[in-house]
Amino acid sequence: xxxxxxxxxRPDGLLGWMDGLGEPTRLRILRALDGRExxxxxxxxxxxxxxxxxxRHLKVxxxxxxxxxxxxxxQSLYGFAERLPARARRLWELAREEAAAWPAVRxxxxxxxxxxxxxxxxxxxxxxxxxxxxxxxxxxxxxxxxALLALLPPRWxxxxxxxxxxxxxxxxxxxxxxxxxxxxxxxxxxTARKVLAAHANVEIHEAPLEALPLADxxxxxxxxxxxxxxxxxxxxxxxEAFRILRPGGRLVVVEAARHEDPDLKxxxxxxxxxxxxxxxxxLATRAGFTGVSTRALSPEPGAKGPGLVVLRAAxxxxxxxxx
Numbered sequence: 001x002x003x004x005x006x007x008x009x010r011p012d013g014l015l016g017w018m019d020g021l022g023e024p025t026r027l028r029i030l031r032a033l034d035g036r037e038x039x040x041x042x043x044x045x046x047x048x049x050x051x052x053x054x055x056r057h058l059k060v061x062x063x064x065x066x067x068x069x070x071x072x073x074x075q076s077l078y079g080f081a082e083r084l085p086a087r088a089r090r091l092w093e094l095a096r097e098e099a100a101a102w103p104a105v106r107x108x109x110x111x112x113x114x115x116x117x118x119x120x121x122x123x124x125x126x127x128x129x130x131x132x133x134x135x136x137x138x139x140x141x142x143x144x145x146x147a148l149l150a151l152l153p154p155r156w157x158x159x160x161x162x163x164x165x166x167x168x169x170x171x172x173x174x175x176x177x178x179x180x181x182x183x184x185x186x187x188x189x190x191t192a193r194k195v196l197a198a199h200a201n202v203e204i205h206e207a208p209l210e211a212l213p214l215a216d217x218x219x220x221x222x223x224x225x226x227x228x229x230x231x232x233x234x235x236x237x238x239x240e241a242f243r244i245l246r247p248g249g250r251l252v253v254v255e256a257a258r259h260e261d262p263d264l265k266x267x268x269x270x271x272x273x274x275x276x277x278x279x280x281x282x283l284a285t286r287a288g289f290t291g292v293s294t295r296a297l298s299p300e301p302g303a304k305g306p307g308l309v310v311l312r313a314a315x316x317x318x319x320x321x322x323x
Contacts, residue, residue: 017088020064025049026057027099028108030066030080030092036271037079039072046111066092156220159244161209161237162227166192166202172223173199180219184208209237214244221250228255228280229272238287247318251289253280253311257296280311289313 021027025047032038032046040058044051058078061067065088068081084092099105156176160169163181165188172179179202183189189206196202207213209227222241228234241251256274277294284292290313297308 017064017066017091020061020066021091021095023057023060024099024102024104025053026061027095028102028105029054029057029061031096031099031105032108032112033067033079034096037077039075039077041075043078046108048107048111153220157218159212159214159219159222159241161212161222161224161241162230163192163204164188164227166195168223168225169202170195170199173202177201179203180205180214182207182209182212182214210240212240212244216243217246217249219244219249220246221252223252223254225252225254226256228253228283229270229274232271234272235283235286238283238289242287242289242315245315247315249315251284251311251313251315253284253309253313255280255309255311257307257309275309277309277311280309284311284313288315290316 021030028047029043032043038046040051040054043054043058047054058067058069062069062078065081066084067078069076069078071077154176157178157180158172158176159180159182160172161182163169163183164185166181169179169181169192173196179199181192181196181202182205183192184207186206189204193204196204205213209224209231210233222245224237224241228237231237238251245251256270258274258276258279260273262273277296281292281294292311292313294309294311297310
């Protein structure tokens with residue numbers, strides 16, 4: 001039976017919340033679900049525990065009001081309860097901090113990355129066929145225009161990071177000398193290879209953005225269009241973008257503005273619900289970029305989603321006095 005707000009103010013309500021946190025496995029489950037939803041089978045893989053054990057603890061956490069579930073096809077997805085009281089959230093923040101150094105929790109984090117990668121592959125495999133229309137419905141048909149305007153020099157080598165189905169790489173290919181199109185979704189790249197088949201100057205790579213298969217200082221520019229929101233941790237991807245750029249090379253990021261629409265976030269399969277301009281600027285600055293600036297764009301006429309944020313930055317030019 002779910003703990004009500006009124007019960008939470010009584011001693012037995014407080015003890016109910018604490019009882020939910022009073023077992024190591026339940027703390028590990030809550031850490032795995034913080035900010036995301038997963039099925040019992042996915043949690044089993046993250047925790048490396050029997051499914052029956054995971055199910056038993058999920059039942060307790062749901063009864064104590066920590067978790068809620070809903071059906072998605074043939075399975076149930078679990079996540080934090082939407083209306084978790086502030087006092088319960090404070091208890092959880094303390095427990096999460098205390099458990100962070102547990103060896104079991106560190107092992108969970110490694111396995112969670114693998115589960116998230118499989119989730120992304122499944123999402124994009126299902127979305128690949130309708131991806132162009134989905135993006136246009138949400139952001140408008142010319143979402144990449146701002147990025148294109150920043151990439152005019154015809155002899156540039158450009159990395160399209162998170163190229164998806166290849167629409168932007170195809171437009172870039174007729175304007176610049178060389179394009180590296182990189183994406184970690186094999187389903188998206190299957191479509192991209194067809195779209196880009198006519199462009200001999202496009203080189204396609206299947207790889208995560210956190211480990212680009214491109215040489216140091218091999219690109220004049222890098223563009224990440226509506227891709228950082230799909231990463232749990234965008235910072236390593238920006239660090240890789242910095243690495244592959246030549247001194248003076250340009251970075252352009254196009255991202256959804258921060259929004260509070262959980263249904264849209266789920267529909268698009270995003271890990272982040274967009275970005276505040278300041279948050280993007282901080283990520284780029286920490287990666288080593290200079291000349292960082294952002295500009296907010298209103299949604300295009302007919303677009304059903306949030307506005308966009310465009311970030312421009314550069315890798316610092318080489319110091320001629322340093323060999």
